[in-house]
Amino acid sequence: MVKIIACIKQALDVTELKVDSATRQVITVNAPRKISDFDKNALEEAVRLKEKLGGEVIVVTVSPEDATMTLREALAMGADKAYMVSDPSFEKSDTLVTSHILSEAIKKLGEIDLILCGEASVDSYSAQVGPRLAERLGVPQITYVRKLNLEGNIVTAERSLEDCYETVRAKTPALVTVTAEINEPRIPSLMAIMKATKKEIVAWKAGDLGILQEKVGEKGSAIQVTEVLAPKVERRKIVIKGETVEEIAEELAKALIKEGVVGR
Amino acid sequence: MKKVGEPKGVWVFSENKDLMLELLGKGSELANKLQTELAAVLLGQNVENQAGELIGYGADKVYVVDSHLFKDLRAEPYVSALASLAKQYEPEALLIGSTKRGKEVAARIATRLETGCVPDCTHLSIDENGRLLMGRMVYGGNAVATHFSRVKPQVATVPQRAFEKLGHRERKGEIVKVDAELENPRTEIVEVKEIEAAKVKIEEAKVVIAGGRGVEKKEDFTILEELAETVGGQVAYTRPLCEDRKWFTDWVGLSGHKIKPALYVGCGISGVIQHVAGIRESKVIVAINKDPEAPIFDVTDYVVVGDLYRIVPALSAALKKLLK
Numbered sequence: 001m002v003k004i005i006a007c008i009k010q011a012l013d014v015t016e017l018k019v020d021s022a023t024r025q026v027i028t029v030n031a032p033r034k035i036s037d038f039d040k041n042a043l044e045e046a047v048r049l050k051e052k053l054g055g056e057v058i059v060v061t062v063s064p065e066d067a068t069m070t071l072r073e074a075l076a077m078g079a080d081k082a083y084m085v086s087d088p089s090f091e092k093s094d095t096l097v098t099s100h101i102l103s104e105a106i107k108k109l110g111e112i113d114l115i116l117c118g119e120a121s122v123d124s125y126s127a128q129v130g131p132r133l134a135e136r137l138g139v140p141q142i143t144y145v146r147k148l149n150l151e152g153n154i155v156t157a158e159r160s161l162e163d164c165y166e167t168v169r170a171k172t173p174a175l176v177t178v179t180a181e182i183n184e185p186r187i188p189s190l191m192a193i194m195k196a197t198k199k200e201i202v203a204w205k206a207g208d209l210g211i212l213q214e215k216v217g218e219k220g221s222a223i224q225v226t227e228v229l230a231p232k233v234e235r236r237k238i239v240i241k242g243e244t245v246e247e248i249a250e251e252l253a254k255a256l257i258k259e260g261v262v263g264r
Numbered sequence: 265m266k267k268v269g270e271p272k273g274v275w276v277f278s279e280n281k282d283l284m285l286e287l288l289g290k291g292s293e294l295a296n297k298l299q300t301e302l303a304a305v306l307l308g309q310n311v312e313n314q315a316g317e318l319i320g321y322g323a324d325k326v327y328v329v330d331s332h333l334f335k336d337l338r339a340e341p342y343v344s345a346l347a348s349l350a351k352q353y354e355p356e357a358l359l360i361g362s363t364k365r366g367k368e369v370a371a372r373i374a375t376r377l378e379t380g381c382v383p384d385c386t387h388l389s390i391d392e393n394g395r396l397l398m399g400r401m402v403y404g405g406n407a408v409a410t411h412f413s414r415v416k417p418q419v420a421t422v423p424q425r426a427f428e429k430l431g432h433r434e435r436k437g438e439i440v441k442v443d444a445e446l447e448n449p450r451t452e453i454v455e456v457k458e459i460e461a462a463k464v465k466i467e468e469a470k471v472v473i474a475g476g477r478g479v480e481k482k483e484d485f486t487i488l489e490e491l492a493e494t495v496g497g498q499v500a501y502t503r504p505l506c507e508d509r510k511w512f513t514d515w516v517g518l519s520g521h522k523i524k525p526a527l528y529v530g531c532g533i534s535g536v537i538q539h540v541a542g543i544r545e546s547k548v549i550v551a552i553n554k555d556p557e558a559p560i561f562d563v564t565d566y567v568v569v570g571d572l573y574r575i576v577p578a579l580s581a582a583l584k585k586l587l588k
Contacts, residue, residue: 014404222380
């Protein structure tokens with residue numbers, strides 16, 4: 001019987017973000033939220049391990065906003081129970097703070113075998129919270145994992161690094177971050193979605209974890225943001241036209257030679 | 265938590281030597297601005313002889329920790345060495361190379377020092393208050409966010425080729441050997457499979473011909489390879505070809521290689537924002553796609569609406585003829 005925690009982030013769906021071209025501001029207010037892609041892989045892997053070994057999968061999220069719908073989806077994917085650590089005071093927390101809140105929540109959940117996270121979140125892509133959580137919990141970390149195996153108290157994982165695939169072993173409890181390669185997250189069946197409505201979502205606020213208000217949000221964070229601006233797009237969008245493929249190819253070839261970007 | 269105060273040096277560290285030299289290049293500009301020293305941290309076994317080179321590339325000081333524990337690049341000895349040195353000497357800023365290993369080490373050091381860390385910075389400068397401004401892409405490449413840290417050390421990780429190394433000069437510098445208390449690794453390596461390195465690093469290619477989902481079969485990449493060969497370029501891939509179709513191992517995009525070639529040609533690539541984030545700084549962008557509504561056309565200099573299977577070979581032929 002294993003007890004696995006999958007950490008998930010309710011992230012912005014970055015493919016749906018709009019940019020105000022006059023001010024170069026990114027409009028996030030009404031952008032749809034979703035389970036961050038790689039966190040879905042983490043959850044899927046947790047559920048597969050549970051299906052193989054028996055046990056329990058718990059999802060935990062930390063969010064300034066309500067995340068009930070996101071957690072329902074996680075429960076439909078096969079998690080048994082969810083903890084929503086949500087408090088408006090978490091707004092503008094950096095990874096130092098987020099990892100602190102998450103670690104305090106996990107410490108309350110008793111003995112565990114594995115903690116799974118995505119390699120990074122889709123919206124900020126910092127890849128910080130996983131390793132920071134391992135540091136705070138004092139457990140071994142194995143990042144960028146594409147294959148995972150758990151046997152007794154030994155976790156074996158293949159990491160996808162820049163220059164090699166590295167298989168490593170560690171004793172549980174351990175923290176593993178996974179890449180998209182590791183699995184194809186399931187799409188929950190209608191039955192699973194129905195069942196998920198009966199599963200429990202426990203809501204905690206900062207106070208429930210004994211975390212002081214000045215330790216979270218902007219006040220508690222080391223990193224402050226001064227500005228967020230969309231990059232300038234200054235591309236010419238010249239449409240290459242022609243009667244035939246050969247004409248198009250020739251016109252493009254001439255343009256590229258004129259640019260000085262091909263040839264010697 | 266210590267507040268930002270008197271500067272006591274800008275530090276750089278990477279286990280990747282090229283990246284370490286690039287960090288020294290940027291670090292020396294930042295240290296000059298802060299009127300403080302630039303130090304490199306050198307961790308390894310029998311590595312003291314490399315300190316001179318780091319000085320030649322701009323380090324005023326090199327802290328050397330020598331131990332067999334650094335051999336396999338496990339996080340724990342690296343984290344403990346860097347964190348204990350930083351506690352002892354209190355640097356103003358710490359720049360760490362954004363390799364996958366570097367990023368996890370940076371995150372843990374920052375946690376141990378109770379400070380922030382801004383990963384993958386492509387913009388670094390000092391503001392009028394002497395703070396390090398750290399810029400990076402966020403929201404899947406939709407925006408660049410600028411940050412600063414209220415806490416010292418100000419930690420940033422820096423990807424390869426974001427900044428240039430300086431020329432090597434004969435300089436004098438100080439080598440400081442330190443005995444740091446090191447933690448033992450808590451993971452054990454079972455097996456390492458090398459990934460075959462490309463002939464030229466994709467970041468160094470002057471021309472990149474990239475293929476996406478529009479390329480139907482792996483074998484069809486021969487037509488992209490022919491074009492690449494014609495112009496002395498390299499072929500690159502999108503993430504779905506690597507992770508969904510498992511044809512290749514590494515891709516161009518926000519989570520992979522970020523490139524800035526003179527010419528980028530996207531073939532059958534729709535142009536999701538994460539891919540665009542990896543090519544945005546190319547000098548000239550060409551896109552070939554059947555779908556006139558493909559988002560990649562919004563960030564393109566030369567728009568070709570058409571079938572890559574016909575256009576790409578014709579382009580190779582036209583270039584061969586014209587470049588003869």
